[in-house]
Amino acid sequence: MAAKEFDIPKLPTYIEIPELKPGIMQGEGPFKSIDEFQKPLGFPGEKVDNWKEVAIEKIGDLKSKYRSVQVFLDSCVKCGACTDKCHYFLGSSDPKNMPVARQDLFRSVYRRYFTFAGKHFPKLVGAKDLDDEMIDDWYNYFHQCSQCRRCSVFCPYGIDTAEISMAAREVLDTIGIGQKYCNQILGKALTVGNNLGLPEPALKDTLLDLEEEVEEDFGAPVKYPLDQKGAEILLITPSADFFAEPHIDGLIGYGKVFYQDGVTWTLSSYASEGANFGMFIGSYDIMRKAALRIRKAALDL
Ligand code: SF4
Ligand code: SF4
Numbered sequence: 001m002a003a004k005e006f007d008i009p010k011l012p013t014y015i016e017i018p019e020l021k022p023g024i025m026q027g028e029g030p031f032k033s034i035d036e037f038q039k040p041l042g043f044p045g046e047k048v049d050n051w052k053e054v055a056i057e058k059i060g061d062l063k064s065k066y067r068s069v070q071v072f073l074d075s076c077v078k079c080g081a082c083t084d085k086c087h088y089f090l091g092s093s094d095p096k097n098m099p100v101a102r103q104d105l106f107r108s109v110y111r112r113y114f115t116f117a118g119k120h121f122p123k124l125v126g127a128k129d130l131d132d133e134m135i136d137d138w139y140n141y142f143h144q145c146s147q148c149r150r151c152s153v154f155c156p157y158g159i160d161t162a163e164i165s166m167a168a169r170e171v172l173d174t175i176g177i178g179q180k181y182c183n184q185i186l187g188k189a190l191t192v193g194n195n196l197g198l199p200e201p202a203l204k205d206t207l208l209d210l211e212e213e214v215e216e217d218f219g220a221p222v223k224y225p226l227d228q229k230g231a232e233i234l235l236i237t238p239s240a241d242f243f244a245e246p247h248i249d250g251l252i253g254y255g256k257v258f259y260q261d262g263v264t265w266t267l268s269s270y271a272s273e274g275a276n277f278g279m280f281i282g283s284y285d286i287m288r289k290a291a292l293r294i295r296k297a298a299l300d301l
Helices: 035-041 051-065 067-075 087-092 099-114 116-120 132-142 150-154 161-174 180-191 200-218 247-261 284-299
Strands: none
Touching: 035 180, 051 067, 051 099, 051 161, 067 099, 067 161, 099 116, 099 132, 099 161, 132 161, 150 161, 180 284, 200 247
């Protein structure tokens, strides 16, 4: 058989670094959260009056609690190895999307309030005041990091920009500037059980419909149980499995495997979402809360 012919793209030895376009991604960032989504997570409903003091206190708290944050802030040597490793920079050409520049939004403030040189000779060490302009840049550019950690792989010191983005988002939430999407779905996951806000009766109906559909298609009485006491297995899935194509095929498949194996299993109505959205807002405390509801569901079996 003749070999197929393909056009194989020629990759350059080095990636092309885009010409800088300063400020091209300047803006207000993603939609901001409101009182209704902030409060269930324990964050102020709007930007607090003494936001600067609260933010500086929170930075101090985070740098003591998470040593990695302080080590990353102190150890960058500005070698530049990370500059062209972020897809947000390569896609936008905005220099503030270079990982090192993103970190510097945080680092310059940290230096200003937490280092001797930054307190007394700010201009010499690139220390900057935390003012309205800076906090707007934080909100905008720390939400242009997907926390993929790609840049950390190329840093000779292993500096992880994702950890700094997470810390910045936690500071922002603490002063009442949260991101709508993350805080809204996180609140639903913690209070209702999943990020869709699908309550127990709706989930039950969805699973009953699925049972009928599967029996019709495969001729076997495969069950999709909810809150079944004494089950051997607790299944935690992403909530997309309950409604979206092709994700629901995954849930159908789990049911078929459990049916074939003859084991008892269940989903939980209040822990029906496996994704931990606390990661996106950078709060380890909220991540813990989200994980503990899964532990509780397992203990409740
Ligand atoms: S962790 Fe953030 S800054 Fe680093 S490459 Fe990923 S998106 Fe870019
Ligand atoms: S690669 Fe590491 S040390 Fe070099 S500029 Fe980036 S963060 Fe700093």
